Amino acid sequence: MRYEELQKLLESLTIKEKIGQLIQLSGDFFGEHEMKTGPQAKLGIESWVSENVGSVLNVIGAKQVRLIQKKHLEKSKIPLLFMADILYGYKTIYPIPLAFASSWDPDLIEEAYKNIAKETSPAGVHVTFSPMVDVVRDARWGRSMESTGEDPLLNSRFAKAMVRGFQGDFIPGESLISCVKHFAAYGAPESGREYNTVDMSRGRLVQDYLPPYKAAIEAGAKMVMTSFNTIEGVPATANKWLLQDVLREKWGFEGLVISDYAAVQELVTHGYSENQKEATIAAFAAGLDIDMKSPCYANNLESLLVDGRISEDKLNSSVMKVLKMKNDLGLFEDPYIGIVDDTDSDSADFEEIKVNAQKVAEKSIVLLKNDKGVLPIKKGTKVALMGPYADNKDLIGAWAIHSNSSSIKTLKTVFESELDQQHFKWAEGCELLSDYKVLGEFGWETNFNSILKRSAEAELKKSIELAQWADVVVFAIGEHMLQSGEGGSRTDLTVPDIQKEWLDTVLEHTKKSVVLLFNGRPLVLNDIVKKVDSVLECWFPGTEGAQAIYNLVTGKVNFSGRLTMSFPSSVGQIPIYYSNFSTGRPSKGSSRSGRFVSRYLDASNEPLYQFGYGLSYSVVKYHHLSLSSNTMKAGDSIQVHLELENIGDREVDEIVQLYIHDISASVVRPVKELKDFKKILLSPKERKNVSFSITEQMLNFVDSSLEYIIEPGEFEVLVGPSSRTEDLKTLKFRYM
Numbered sequence: 001m002r003y004e005e006l007q008k009l010l011e012s013l014t015i016k017e018k019i020g021q022l023i024q025l026s027g028d029f030f031g032e033h034e035m036k037t038g039p040q041a042k043l044g045i046e047s048w049v050s051e052n053v054g055s056v057l058n059v060i061g062a063k064q065v066r067l068i069q070k071k072h073l074e075k076s077k078i079p080l081l082f083m084a085d086i087l088y089g090y091k092t093i094y095p096i097p098l099a100f101a102s103s104w105d106p107d108l109i110e111e112a113y114k115n116i117a118k119e120t121s122p123a124g125v126h127v128t129f130s131p132m133v134d135v136v137r138d139a140r141w142g143r144s145m146e147s148t149g150e151d152p153l154l155n156s157r158f159a160k161a162m163v164r165g166f167q168g169d170f171i172p173g174e175s176l177i178s179c180v181k182h183f184a185a186y187g188a189p190e191s192g193r194e195y196n197t198v199d200m201s202r203g204r205l206v207q208d209y210l211p212p213y214k215a216a217i218e219a220g221a222k223m224v225m226t227s228f229n230t231i232e233g234v235p236a237t238a239n240k241w242l243l244q245d246v247l248r249e250k251w252g253f254e255g256l257v258i259s260d261y262a263a264v265q266e267l268v269t270h271g272y273s274e275n276q277k278e279a280t281i282a283a284f285a286a287g288l289d290i291d292m293k294s295p296c297y298a299n300n301l302e303s304l305l306v307d308g309r310i311s312e313d314k315l316n317s318s319v320m321k322v323l324k325m326k327n328d329l330g331l332f333e334d335p336y337i338g339i340v341d342d343t344d345s346d347s348a349d350f351e352e353i354k355v356n357a358q359k360v361a362e363k364s365i366v367l368l369k370n371d372k373g374v375l376p377i378k379k380g381t382k383v384a385l386m387g388p389y390a391d392n393k394d395l396i397g398a399w400a401i402h403s404n405s406s407s408i409k410t411l412k413t414v415f416e417s418e419l420d421q422q423h424f425k426w427a428e429g430c431e432l433l434s435d436y437k438v439l440g441e442f443g444w445e446t447n448f449n450s451i452l453k454r455s456a457e458a459e460l461k462k463s464i465e466l467a468q469w470a471d472v473v474v475f476a477i478g479e480h481m482l483q484s485g486e487g488g489s490r491t492d493l494t495v496p497d498i499q500k501e502w503l504d505t506v507l508e509h510t511k512k513s514v515v516l517l518f519n520g521r522p523l524v525l526n527d528i529v530k531k532v533d534s535v536l537e538c539w540f541p542g543t544e545g546a547q548a549i550y551n552l553v554t555g556k557v558n559f560s561g562r563l564t565m566s567f568p569s570s571v572g573q574i575p576i577y578y579s580n581f582s583t584g585r586p587s588k589g590s591s592r593s594g595r596f597v598s599r600y601l602d603a604s605n606e607p608l609y610q611f612g613y614g615l616s617y618s619v620v621k622y623h624h625l626s627l628s629s630n631t632m633k634a635g636d637s638i639q640v641h642l643e644l645e646n647i648g649d650r651e652v653d654e655i656v657q658l659y660i661h662d663i664s665a666s667v668v669r670p671v672k673e674l675k676d677f678k679k680i681l682l683s684p685k686e687r688k689n690v691s692f693s694i695t696e697q698m699l700n701f702v703d704s705s706l707e708y709i710i711e712p713g714e715f716e717v718l719v720g721p722s723s724r725t726e727d728l729k730t731l732k733f734r735y736m
């Protein structure tokens with residue numbers, strides 16, 4: 001409808017009808033089962049609320065959505081919005097974000113997210129609570145799996161790609177409104193402990209943690225979700241500096257701001273608001289539009305309005321944003337727009353999407369080690385597959401909450417279909433965990449693929465027999481799918497002991513060994529890596545992941561994945577990330593040595609695997625790095641040139657990474673920062689020239705007044721296949 005009509009509709013609403021638009025409730029308020037994505041508590045709200053509510057949380061499915069919408073419209077003249085957590089897939093599950101980020105291919109991910117929207121929108125969802133763009137430099141935090149990693153530039157590129165993929169040129173029934181989260185800096189909880197305090201300088205916040213949210217908004221994200229954590233002692237959900245000064249004034253965001261699950265009510269628990277009435281005032285004053293799953297707005301806004309403690313203009317402004325979103329979707333003309341009833345069953349269209357998901361998985365899996373050329377596994381090799389992930393369908397990660405693993409092909413199913421009985425045997429091997437209670441209660445199904453029913457001794461005996469029979473043993477091990485995700489912080493980042501003990505024993509009978517890792521965050525792998533020949537980081541690779549793994553280990557497809565989060569060599573190093581400052585006493589490259597440098601007595605400073613690291617079946621040489629000039633004038637740019645040479649006999653996708661080091665500045669700068677990257681396809685033996693432009697934007701940084709500035713001085717350019725010092729070729733130039 002036209003804006004004037006929308007204005008008239010707003011004016012026609014009662015106070016309760018207006019307030020209802022600013023409340024989101026979960027499916028159980030509408031006769032649906034509740035998808036538990038937060039702590040369970042009775043809300044204590046009156047019945048008028050669910051009759052007037054503006055949006056529904058985590059209900060999906062053409063039939064359910066149609067039914068709820070129909071019933072709602074018998075009592076209300078305003079259609080419901082349906083919002084859900086569709087992070088990396090609905091029916092077809094892509095690799096988790098920390099996995100697909102290893103593709104370093106935003107274009108590929110934009111296409112993937114278009115596909116996700118095509119599968120999801122017909123099932124009645126209007127808004128997805130995605131992308132999650134939090135920068136994460138602490139692998140103890142379980143939600144690392146939802147992030148694209150530790151670097152603000154890479155996260156920003158992927159943030160734009162995911163928003164464009166979801167929203168694109170919006171088509172009802174094919175697109176999804178994107179709600180970027182969690183604003184802000186939820187990925188930096190102290191001690192890596194879920195929901196813990198976030199506290200950092202504004203300079204670091206603006207420089208390293210805010211850019212991906214801004215990128216998502218620049219790409220058109222229409223909603224922002226506030227994070228659970230405090231920033232400078234003020235919870236994000238009531239943080240005026242964040243929600244007004246930064247989001248609205250500085251960035252010009254005009255869309256809707258929604259709280260995370262019950263976060264308004266939690267302002268009281270934080271010790272920020274004395275009671276729910278004060279929490280309502282604080283959140284509303286900060287500019288929070290929608291209260292997700294808390295009683296605060298429902299039980300307090302009306303009395304606060306009557307008492308004059310909140311303005312009706314402000315209320316109307318928030319309500320109008322909700323009405324506008326519904327109007328832009330066309331819901332007033334057709335409340336069922338885009339819903340396709342047969343989408344509750346798999347349809348042919350999804351076949352193409354499965355092919356795309358497999359391609360993404362192939363580019364997301366990272367080859368960490370491949371000694372003795374154990375991979376690719378050649379035809380005629382006797383292969384034994386074993387371990388708790390050998391025949392486990394839980395390959396979709398903790399946030400595929402609207403899907404289930406039941407239709408997934410497991411590794412065993414794929415290997416069995418590709419290899420004959422003379423060349424393939426398998427065993428469960430061992431239990432994934434020795435105690436599943438650590439996982440806590442979860443609201444969604446996962447088929448705990450437990451072999452507790454069988455005897456560990458019998459499984460170990462069978463594993464040893466198979467290892468003795470095989471030329472190559474493929475060990476499929478890792479974290480439980482629910483040891484990461486929300487509420488999944490861990491202090492011990494090793495593969496569960498029950499698996500390591502089994503692995504150590506079987507390795508004594510193994511000729512050649514390959515480890516496939518399934519995990520939702522970087523793990524500490526030292527003791528496993530040194531004992532085996534090859535290691536693949538498979539993450540949780542999604543519904544098509546098993547086939548992708550088979551194609552990679554047999555060489556049908558070459559590896560191209562590169563890590564986007566450092567793998568610590570010890571938990572004690574955390575937070576660990578590549579773009580660190582020099583310090584006044586760096587352990588390398590300074591005149592000082594011995595004790596009085598920045599180091600540990602009992603561990604290396606270096607991660608086990610660096611940001612940007614990954615191997616392939618090829619070797620690419622970097623030659624002739626040069627600059628178009630060794631001085632760059634204000635307003636100018638200079639070019640970086642180099643030549644790549646694929647000395648291998650296989651085609652390879654090489655991810656060339658460009659880092660910059662601002663050698664001295666009025667606020668110290670990291671020893672290297674990713675400023676650009678290119679994915680270059682090289683045929684066997686091919687040489688190819690590659691160029692990058694160095695722009696002023698790449699040289700600027702946030703000074704103590706929180707403004708981006710650029711200063712004259714000496715800079716270093718570093719180019720290579722990873723952030724490892726030994727992989728980088730460097731040159732210097734001066735910005736005048």
Ligand code: GLC
Nearest residue numbers: 037038085129181260261486
């Ligand atoms: C959860 C998560 C958030 C999700 C929301 C709705 O607690 O923090 O990412 O979108 O609740 O399920």
